[in-house]
Amino acid sequence: MHKLLTDSPGKEMLLLGNEAVARGALEAGLSFATCYPGTPSSEIPLQFFQISQETDLYFEYSTNEKVALEVGAGAAACGLRTMVTMKHVGMNVAADPLMTLAYVGVKGGMVIVNADDPFMFSSQNEQDNRFYARLSGLPMLEPTSTQEMKDMTIAAFELSEELELPVILRTTTRLNHVRGAVKLGDLKPIRTKGEFQKNPFHFVTVPAVSRNLHKLHLEKYDKALAKSESWAENRITGGGRWGVVANGVSVNYTGDAIRDLGIEDKVRFMQVGMSWPLPRDLITGFLKEVDKVLVVEELEPVMETDLKAIAQENGITIPIQGKGVGGLSRLYEYDPGMVRKAVADYFGAEYKGPAPVDLSDLPQLPARPPNLCAGCPHRATYYAVKKAYGSDAIHPTDIGCYTLGLLPPISMADYLICMGSSVSSSCGFSRASDQKVVSFIGDSTFFHSGITGLVDAVHNDHKFTLVVLDNGTTAMTGHQPHPGVDAGAMGVQRTRVSIEEVVRGCGVKDVHVVKPFKVNKTVEAIQASKDYDGVSVVISEELCPLFAKATGQMRKTKPFRVNYDKCKNHRDCINYLACPAMYLQEEKVVIDKNLCNGCAVCAQVCPENAILPVKD
């Protein structure tokens, strides 16, 4: 049995923040869940994927976040409690349905889990999605701990059903990927079916309908505001004259700072747990009781700006500051020491903590960037493209493990802004320059948002080669299935959508399917695409070795070794491939047989045929 189905109310478990959200959803009677995976949200749907195989819970990995939200909207309209999860940039993809779903509202409770990523541990930007609550007018809850991740998920479902609005649960990486003790509550039964009550003059958003809906939406906002004023996690503690306001994970840094500085009796501390609508009356009362205010919030000065506006409306003139105090900035994530210093600086408190060690005499340390795994098929495909095109072509790339092709010695990533941008930006690059364009996209990303760009390329007669790196899984985020996957290997029944058929169906005439571990044949196919006058697509098919190992699909092959009688130390293997199974020892290349998975690409690259399978 899945550990999140443990039916022991009152028991404490050490749960990952994302597991706590999933448990909270189950305690709220979740019946329907959708997502597109994305770090740091991915472990929430992973729980649902596993649990849906043991229970009546419906779960799907949807094609992208927009689709996930629309699938969820249909289920919530039928009255089922529904959760949709995504990373912060996924919210951009889902923004179109989000804005009007906010007008239409829901019947069954719907919680949209949004995972922001301050510091961009695994993201292309660090946008602050608290703005989406303000843009859409949807309520937003912000937990501060693993326990609150669970408790607020339950509260979010109740609030959603009461207001008939989706509720956004906003998390950040340091909440998603933190483990803490969580006290379990009762599990609720799962409803398998709801019923849709037709009401086209509410649900079909033609202008005449939407004019009424916008008015209704503003009325719901007023109700949400009233809820926020008395929301339990909009909590004020302490009775001092120094005001501090914080949200999310910063509540922990701030609480620890106040205790470390020994200023508990001087501070009045406000935790904002329901951050939209902001509890304006509660904040006004708070501002009237303090002499100055420090706002501790990561990323944008969202609350700081609102607090200043509320103060102005109420004729309150005390100083209110956040960004610019101590090290508090709009960049990256906060940390306990930074917040402690800001609190101490702002209020004139003293703290003498241990000083970090002096690192000025450290030598230059070799970097350890993340790297494609030993036996990763992407490395082989990159090698073949470079063989065919040299190093002059422009390489728009996309989001996945293969983005690591940015790093030397591969160095084959030139442009990336978002999921799917490889294909569409290639249209622009090829039209606006005379340079050759070869772009890269992964299989899951192709389905997510590559197809529309490909249709554009065919229709508008652009000229470039798109390489689809099909490793049979969504590798980067932890091996989730996608529409092109053989889901049977993961124990679920889903209809497989063929990438090749989709590509041909989009009107691409020059299509090559290659096996990248066959180096010469792959180079030949890519060479052929180079001469084609139009859009070419090369589909490079080989399973991700980590996924193959995890699902028992790994071919039994021997690891390789270097025959030093033949090796002339050209080092083409290590210089072009830089496989992590290879290292230098006394100026000779050595292959670590424990890391090598026998892909044999290096053996085909070696000009002396000096790389051979190990002897028994």
Place this chain on the structure above:
Amino acid sequence: MDTKRCVFVGVGGQGNLLASRLLGEAALAAGIPAVVSEIHGMAQRGGVVESAVLMGQVTSPIVSNGEADVLVGFEPLETLRTLGKCSKETLVITNLQPLPPFTVSIGQGTYPAVDGIMDLVSAKVNRVISLRGNDLAEEAGNPLSLNMVMLGALIGAGVLDLAPDGMKEVISTSTKKAFLDSNLKAFDLGMESAA
């Protein structure tokens, strides 16, 4: 107990996330409040993986520079790279056996001498416990049990209010049967080398 901030650093695949999770489980079982922070995603692909376990009266899930009570380094270069988390009060527990990054293989930097690394570390912190962790893991019968060796050394160092038996109990309930004996042996070998 006093607040204790432990930082774990290693290379993707060395198992430091499991070690920090098990330490968190053991703290919870012993009734000590604990938070464990981890990094997932792209960084795990052969890159540096850092995690932290904070115990006692603290709710922040991460450790600022200079604030680690203990740094557990699974690889000597990464121990040195993470030294900013330490102050002159810190205990450093480190594996001595290098895992050179691929950047070194392709000539983008040189791996510093391990003796030099240890001299730098020892001069800056309160106390250093160093061990040949991979050799001990091999001796325990499972090269992948380096994380158990390092956990053993941490418990053996005696700075946390956690009994070895409690830690072993958690290892026993979280380990596949085939690896149980070697994991417990690795833990014991780590403990001995820290005593």
